[in-house]
Amino acid sequence: MIVAVYKERGLTSRAVVNEIKNKVREKKVGHGGTLDPLASGVLVVGVSREGTKKLHTERFNEKEYIGKIKLGEKSTTDDREGEKEKKKASTSDVPKVGEIEIILRRFVGDVMQIPPAYSAVKVSGKESYKLARKGFLVKHKERPVKIEKIEILSYRYPLLTIRVVTGPGVYIRSLARDIGDCLVGGGYLYSLLRTRVGGFTLENCVKIEEIPGLRDNWSRS
Numbered sequence: 001m002i003v004a005v006y007k008e009r010g011l012t013s014r015a016v017v018n019e020i021k022n023k024v025r026e027k028k029v030g031h032g033g034t035l036d037p038l039a040s041g042v043l044v045v046g047v048s049r050e051g052t053k054k055l056h057t058e059r060f061n062e063k064e065y066i067g068k069i070k071l072g073e074k075s076t077t078d079d080r081e082g083e084k085e086k087k088k089a090s091t092s093d094v095p096k097v098g099e100i101e102i103i104l105r106r107f108v109g110d111v112m113q114i115p116p117a118y119s120a121v122k123v124s125g126k127e128s129y130k131l132a133r134k135g136f137l138v139k140h141k142e143r144p145v146k147i148e149k150i151e152i153l154s155y156r157y158p159l160l161t162i163r164v165v166t167g168p169g170v171y172i173r174s175l176a177r178d179i180g181d182c183l184v185g186g187g188y189l190y191s192l193l194r195t196r197v198g199g200f201t202l203e204n205c206v207k208i209e210e211i212p213g214l215r216d217n218w219s220r221s
Contacts, residue, residue: 001051004200007043032060041194061168064196069176071158075188077118078173087186095183104150112142145170
């Protein structure tokens with residue numbers, strides 16, 4: 001069975017998988033794409049051997065997010081958890097909506113992106129976030145990703161809220177950082193909601209505690 005679970009903010013994707021595994025007493029439980037602990041929203045989970053197999057055969061490439069970016073500050077983690085560095089800006093430096101729309105166009109299409117230092121991308125076989133936490137300087141190389149669409153939902157400096165539709169491998173934290181750098185010399189991801197993974201939407205989601213009640217339907221999924 002494949003099911004869309006609503007991941008609460010503060011939980012890791014692995015913690016969600018482990019909790020479901022304990023609740024339903026299944027050895028095989030996995031997810032179809034990590035969602036950061038500070039993010040909430042759609043997490044696609046495969047339950048049972050057949051369900052986890054489907055995670056590799058189904059297409060979950062396209063994802064949709066609503067992200068809030070705080071402009072004018074940098075963060076060591078590219079989100080609100082890291083150490084902050086405020087950038088000096090005068091009133092004349094505050095970008096207008098028209099300026100933001102022009103900058104956002106640069107990030108739509110096939111673009112190059114550097115993953116965050118605090119990410120699961122491996123360096124010499126180790127997750128880079130583990131190295132970064134130990135004080136090692138982590139620098140990833142640019143890699144190609146695809147962003148289908150970006151639109152402004154709201155803006156009141158320093159907070160900019162956007163809706164983003166992406167292909168696989170896109171880090172919204174990196175996108176927030178790069179947009180901020182282009183506009184005012186700094187920015188980080190303040191909050192993130194994943195609203196869709198493939199055909200699964202927030203409306204399709206169940207809560208973790210509802211998973212055991214779906215067990216009777218597994219054989220038909």
